[in-house]
Structure formats: structure tokens, C-alpha cells
Amino acid sequence: MTDDLERVRDDVLAAISAADSLAGLEAVRVAELGRKGRITGLMKTLAGLSPDERREKGAALNRLRDQVAAALEARRESLARAELETRLRSERVDITLPHRPQPDGRIHPISQTMDELIDIFGEMGFSVAEGPDIEDDWHNFEALNIPAEHPARQEMDTFYLRERPDGSRPVLRTHTSPVQIRTMEKMQPPIRIIAPGRTYRSDHDATHSPMFHQVEGLLIDESTHMGHLKGCLIEFCRAFFEVSDLPVRFRPSHFPFTEPSAEVDIGCSREGGTLKIGSGGDWLEILGCGMVHPKVLANCGIDPTRYQGFAFGMGIERIAMLKYGIPDLRTMYDSDLRWLRHYGFAALDVPGLTGGLAR
Numbered sequence: 001m002t003d004d005l006e007r008v009r010d011d012v013l014a015a016i017s018a019a020d021s022l023a024g025l026e027a028v029r030v031a032e033l034g035r036k037g038r039i040t041g042l043m044k045t046l047a048g049l050s051p052d053e054r055r056e057k058g059a060a061l062n063r064l065r066d067q068v069a070a071a072l073e074a075r076r077e078s079l080a081r082a083e084l085e086t087r088l089r090s091e092r093v094d095i096t097l098p099h100r101p102q103p104d105g106r107i108h109p110i111s112q113t114m115d116e117l118i119d120i121f122g123e124m125g126f127s128v129a130e131g132p133d134i135e136d137d138w139h140n141f142e143a144l145n146i147p148a149e150h151p152a153r154q155e156m157d158t159f160y161l162r163e164r165p166d167g168s169r170p171v172l173r174t175h176t177s178p179v180q181i182r183t184m185e186k187m188q189p190p191i192r193i194i195a196p197g198r199t200y201r202s203d204h205d206a207t208h209s210p211m212f213h214q215v216e217g218l219l220i221d222e223s224t225h226m227g228h229l230k231g232c233l234i235e236f237c238r239a240f241f242e243v244s245d246l247p248v249r250f251r252p253s254h255f256p257f258t259e260p261s262a263e264v265d266i267g268c269s270r271e272g273g274t275l276k277i278g279s280g281g282d283w284l285e286i287l288g289c290g291m292v293h294p295k296v297l298a299n300c301g302i303d304p305t306r307y308q309g310f311a312f313g314m315g316i317e318r319i320a321m322l323k324y325g326i327p328d329l330r331t332m333y334d335s336d337l338r339w340l341r342h343y344g345f346a347a348l349d350v351p352g353l354t355g356g357l358a359r
């Protein structure tokens with residue numbers, strides 16, 4: 001290659017490596033290899049040379065052109081990569097968000113207890129039923145075999161609402177038993193439901209709140225008897241309190257809507273002034289139950305000569321306080337964050353029979 005061409009080559013290669021953008025590089029290409037470019041111009045001069053000169057200079061020019069083309073391509077690639085990298089860097093989205101702090105919210109012991117009840121009875125085949133908080137006389141009393149003059153009406157300290165135009169007086173339900181009635185009115189046996197929910201009585205002290213929670217249970221079919229009632233509730237008490245040999249006692253009692261009726265006590269000890277659930281020679285009442293009264297079945301359009309079953313009801317606050325050692329009922333409704341952090345449950349601490357109900 002002649003000195004001339006060598007100078008051109010050094011010059012062009014320097015320009016290529018100095019180009020710092022794709023646009024700048026393209027300008028170099030046009031200036032050298034474009035239609036009016038320098039190397040293109042040199043190619044054109046070949047026409048005026050003798051065949052020998054042309055062959056020699058032609059080969060040298062071709063080499064130069066190929067070298068320049070290769071250098072352009074290499075530089076183009078590296079500039080393109082650099083440009084892409086700059087763009088990727090500038091458009092980068094940081095998906096590595098810092099880990100979220102533990103949520104502060106806690107599950108209230110009442111909600112946790114309801115979940116546990118649903119879990120235990122769900123395992124036995126009960127499904128969850130619901131009813132309204134504002135009830136009529138029929139569902140809260142009459143259909144449950146509690147007539148107007150019955151003393152149970154006074155005992156329940158009912159909240160009455162304003163009279164309706166038709167003369168009826170709605171009440172805030174005093175127990176979850178009206179859900180029994182609503183369920184039986186809607187469906188024929190077999191029935192197997194529990195009904196957790198709010199209940200209201202005009203009563204307020206360390207162990208009573210005007211609003212509290214109950215869970216109702218109802219099982220009706222053709223062959224259910226008192227033995228099933230006992231087995232079901234003994235099993236429940238042992239699962240809920242997580243004491244496998246917990247003593248459970250059925251004491252005769254009375255409810256207008258069950259016959260026979262019983263109250264259930266669980267074993268405990270009160271040694272040294274502290275209450276401990278389990279075998280300790282002492283007893284603690286936790287729920288009411290019985291065989292559904294034939295009149296109640298008939299009131300709901302269920303044939304009492306064909307069907308029978310049992311029902312039970314218990315206070316959720318009461319069993320929650322016993323299980324989790326909460327001494328004062330009123331603190332349940334204070335919405336005190338310190339209390340909730342102490343007695344509440346983590347959101348993901350879902351009750352389950354296999355992993356322990358609550359850890």
C-alpha cells in the first residue's frame with residue numbers, strides 16, 4: 001500500500017475510534033465510503049490508470065475499503081452496546097423493594113375464637129349460618145317456645161326498638177337461637193349448622209356487656225339422640241381448650257326451646273386463686289344445650305314425629321377469656337392497642353386442628 005493510502009487509513013481509523021455516537025460514526029462513514037466520500041473518490045481515480053497500476057492500486061484500495069468497513073462495523077457495535085446500556089441504566093426500575101415491616105394489626109381474641117369454633121365444628125361437618133342482629137318477636141322468642149308472658153323474656157333484659165306501623169316491636173336479638181329458627185324455616189333436615197354472631201342484652205358489669213357474642217349449634221335428622229349431643233360437645237370442649245382428658249359434665253337445666261336441657265361444665269382448678277382448665281376437682285359452666293323441643297320443630301314446619309336433634313349455645317367472650325386468661329370482659333371493647341398487641345393474634349396465625357389451634 002502506498003504511503004498515501006496508509007495516511008488515509010490511519011486518518012480514517014482515528015476518526016472511527018474518536019466517534020463517540022452512532023450519528024458521529026455515520027458521518028465518518030459518509031465522508032469516506034459515501035457516494036461523495038474520500039475513499040469512493042479514490043476508487044474513481046482507478047479508471048485513469050494503466051492496467052498494471054490499476055490492478056495494484058485497486059487491490060490496495062479494496063483492502064483499505066474492507067478494513068475501514070470492518071472498523072466501522074466494530075465501532076458501530078460497541079457504540080450500540082454502550083448506548084443500550086446507558087438506556088437500560090436510565091430506564092431501570094428497581095423491583096427490589098425493601099421488605100415491608102411487619103403489619104401492626106392484630107386479630108382480636110373474639111375473631112380468633114370464632115375462627116377456632118368454625119374450624120372445630122367445620123371438621124365435624126357443621127357449616128356456618130347467619131341471621132340479622134335486629135330480630136322480630138317470632139324468631140327471637142315465639143318460635144323458640146318463649147311466649148309473651150314467659151319469665152325468660154324478663155331474664156333476657158331485651159333491648160326493644162321503636163314500634164313499627166304494624167304494631168310489632170323489633171328487638172336486638174338476645175341470643176343466636178333465632179338463627180336456628182331461620183335455618184329450619186328455610187331448609188328440611190338433615191341440618192348441621194353453627195351460627196356465630198353478635199347478641200345484645202341490657203346488662204353491664206365486669207362480666208356482662210350490652211353487646212356480646214354467642215355461637216349457636218343446631219343438628220337435626222332422623223336418628224340423633226342425647227348421646228350424639230354429649231359426644232359432640234365433649235369433643236368440642238377438649239379440642240377447643242386443647243386438653244385431651246378434660247372432664248366434661250352435663251347438668252340438668254331448663255330452656256324453653258329444648259327438652260331435655262342441660263348445662264355443660266368443664267373441669268378446672270382454682271388453687272392459689274388462679275384458674276386452670278383441666279382436671280382439678282372444680283367445675284366451670286360454659287354452655288347450654290338440649291334436644292330441640294318438638295314444638296320448636298313444628299313451629300318451623302319440620303315434622304317432630306319424624307325428625308329430632310340437638311342445639312347448643314355459648315358465649316364467645318366467656319370461652320375466649322377462659323382459654324386466653326383475659327381477666328376483664330370490658331377490656332375486650334376498649335380498642336386499646338397495647339391490650340390488642342398483648343392478647344391479639346398475628347394475621348397469619350390461622351387456627352387449624354393439625355397445627356394446634358392458636359400458637
Ligand code: PHE
Pocket residue numbers: 174175176177216217255258288289290311312313314
Ligand atoms: N340461647 C340460650 C342462651 O342464650 C343458649 C342455648 C342455645 C341453650 C341452644 C340451649 C340450646 O342462653
